Amino acid sequence: MSIDPTKLSDPPMPTYSFSIYYRDVFEKSKFKDYNSLLDNRIARCNARASYLASTFEDDHCDVKEGGNSTLLITRQQVAGGGKIREIVPKSTEVTCVNSEYLASFLRGSQLVKHYLLIDTGSTLLWWQCGPCEANKCYKQDQPIYDLTASRTSRKVDCIRRSSYCITEDRDFHCDQYSSECIYSKRYVDESRTNGFMAGDVIYFVLGMKPIRVTFGCSKHQSGDFSSSNSGILGLGRKVFPTEKGGCSLPSQFRSNLMSMCIPTFYSGKGSVLSFHTSKWPGATKAKLLPNYKYPTQFLLMIRRFKAQVRDIPLVNSTVGPFDTCYEGDPGGDDLFFPVVKLYFGSVSPTTMLFLDHERVMLKYRGFYCLAFVGWKNNYGILGVNQLQGVALTFDTSENTLAFDIDACD
Numbered sequence: 149m150s151i152d153p154t155k156l157s158d159p160p161m162p163t164y165s166f167s168i169y170y171r172d173v174f175e176k177s178k179f180k181d182y183n184s185l186l187d188n189r190i191a192r193c194n195a196r197a198s199y200l201a202s203t204f205e206d207d208h209c210d211v212k213e214g215g216n217s218t219l220l221i222t223r224q225q226v227a228g229g230g231k232i233r234e235i236v237p238k239s240t241e242v243t244c245v246n247s248e249y250l251a252s253f254l255r256g257s258q259l260v261k262h263y264l265l266i267d268t269g270s271t272l273l274w275w276q277c278g279p280c281e282a283n284k285c286y287k288q289d290q291p292i293y294d295l296t297a298s299r300t301s302r303k304v305d306c307i308r309r310s311s312y313c314i315t316e317d318r319d320f321h322c323d324q325y326s327s328e329c330i331y332s333k334r335y336v337d338e339s340r341t342n343g344f345m346a347g348d349v350i351y352f353v354l355g356m357k358p359i360r361v362t363f364g365c366s367k368h369q370s371g372d373f374s375s376s377n378s379g380i381l382g383l384g385r386k387v388f389p390t391e392k393g394g395c396s397l398p399s400q401f402r403s404n405l406m407s408m409c410i411p412t413f414y415s416g417k418g419s420v421l422s423f424h425t426s427k428w429p430g431a432t433k434a435k436l437l438p439n440y441k442y443p444t445q446f447l448l449m450i451r452r453f454k455a456q457v458r459d460i461p462l463v464n465s466t467v468g469p470f471d472t473c474y475e476g477d478p479g480g481d482d483l484f485f486p487v488v489k490l491y492f493g494s495v496s497p498t499t500m501l502f503l504d505h506e507r508v509m510l511k512y513r514g515f516y517c518l519a520f521v522g523w524k525n526n527y528g529i530l531g532v533n534q535l536q537g538v539a540l541t542f543d544t545s546e547n548t549l550a551f552d553i554d555a556c557d
Contacts, residue, residue: 249410249532251381251421254351256298262290264381265374266408266421271396271444272319272333274341274364275379285366286373293378295346295365304329304345304362312362313345317392320345331364339371341379345395361400384444386544396444398423404545409556412537419556428539430550432501434492438547446542448549450528451499452491460485463515470510470517485509486518488534501551507534 250263255275264275276285278292285292295301306313306322306329313322313329320331329345343366349358366379383406386398398406407426409419437447463473474485485505492499510519510533519533539555541548 250377255293256348256350257300258298259351260291260293262293262379263377264379265377266381266383268383268446270380270382271384271394271399272331272364272380272382273361273395273397273400274331274333274343274366274382276369277343277346277365277367280367284368286369287375288378289375290378293365295348298348300360301346301348303327303365304347306345314392314394333364335371339373340369341366342368359401361397362395364395385446385542387443391443398542398544399444405541405543407539407541409539410532410535410537411556417556426539426541426550428541428550428552428555430541430548430552432492432551432553433498434501434549434551436542436544436547436549446549447527449493450490451493452489452495454489454491467513467515467517469521470512470519471522472520473512473515473517475515485516490530502553503534507536 249266251266252261252263254261262275264273276288276292278285278294280292295303304312305327306315307324307327310322314320315322319333320329322328323330330343331345332340332342334340341364343364345362346365347360347362349360351358364379382396383398384396386396386403387394388399391399394400397403401423403423405424405426406422407428408421409428411417411419434448437449439445439447461475463475467473486508487505488503488508490501490503492501508519510517537554537556539550539552541550541552543550
């Protein structure tokens with residue numbers, strides 16, 4: 149009997165699930181009032197913007213198409229035990245905390261649940277590893293991971309398996325005496341994490357499916373890290389796993405498709421981060437622009453920025469970092485705060501992202517301010533204030549980023 153190969157199909161892929169949460173769910177009780185919480189958010193946003201600017205300052209962010217480019221960022225910036233053997237859908241919950249988002253999963257043979265800060269602008273997946281020396285690890289709310297206690301863990305041997313230590317990245321080097329792949333990662337606010345690369349199994353808590361990953365086993369941290377998370381989940385754009393940036397989760401999963409829905413700041417709910425799959429239709433699409441100098445970054449072009457504003461009394465001076473602030477109560481019957489339309493690549497309904505006043509206005513020190521901050525660089529950053537409640541689908545095989553408004557709840 150002959151079989152027509154064109155009529156064969158792949159078997160259904162199993163589903164893995166990640167949860168992500170807004171950071172305020174865990175940390176809002178640490179601030180005395182709304183303004184102090186907001187000041188902390190703004191300081192983190194400024195630090196993140198400075199970090200991204202520093203990565204581009206010498207190269208002017210060249211892209212393959214003309215026009216102003218926009219860097220999309222939702223937050224601030226394979227172990228020796230085995231390779232990723234199959235491409236499967238993987239998802240987890242998302243939570244928002246202090247304008248930042250946390251992903252949760254279970255790790256190691258002990259199945260300890262922990263949270264990592266989501267960062268689409270970096271490529272290192274790391275978490276704290278015990279036992280820690282005195283004052284070398286920051287306090288975290290979850291139990292600290294112990295590499296020696298997990299039966300499924302092992303260090304990356306950078307001599308026997310040199311391809312697993314990406315030494316072309318200046319943050320990594322191979323220690324010839326210990327065979328450890330050592331890294332030292334510094335962030336723009338002078339926070340730093342140091343450790344060695346290792347591998348272990350993680351479980352996606354929504355589906356309880358395991359998969360092996362390479363991660364940074366961080367033994368020495370300094371600077372501003374939050375107790376609500378045990379490390380950072382680097383989600384930089386997929387590259388080949390042995391190339392610079394290959395430690396990001398999309399690279400390790402060989403995932404061209406990544407999707408997430410960003411919970412609103414005050415919903416108190418979690419959402420989902422997925423790989424190899426998306427449940428949203430993609431109502432608005434923007435083209436991702438390849439960049440050979442920064443292959444792990446997500447870049448796109450805004451063709452037109454259109455704000456619709458009615459007559460509202462303006463504040464005559466700047467308020468903190470904001471230069472456009474209004475007086476008045478948005479609940480007033482006669483007040484209409486701005487809405488914004490962003491057009492990506494071309495001006496058409498399919499490329500237009502409509503942002504109502506809840507996504508473009510921010511109550512700050514008693515005023516209502518347009519939540520955009522100017523700077524001198526020739527590119528911009530589209531941040532979480534504009535994207536809260538929006539589902540994002542990154543498709544690097546098609547080089548598109550799709551948006552779906554009000555998709556999380």
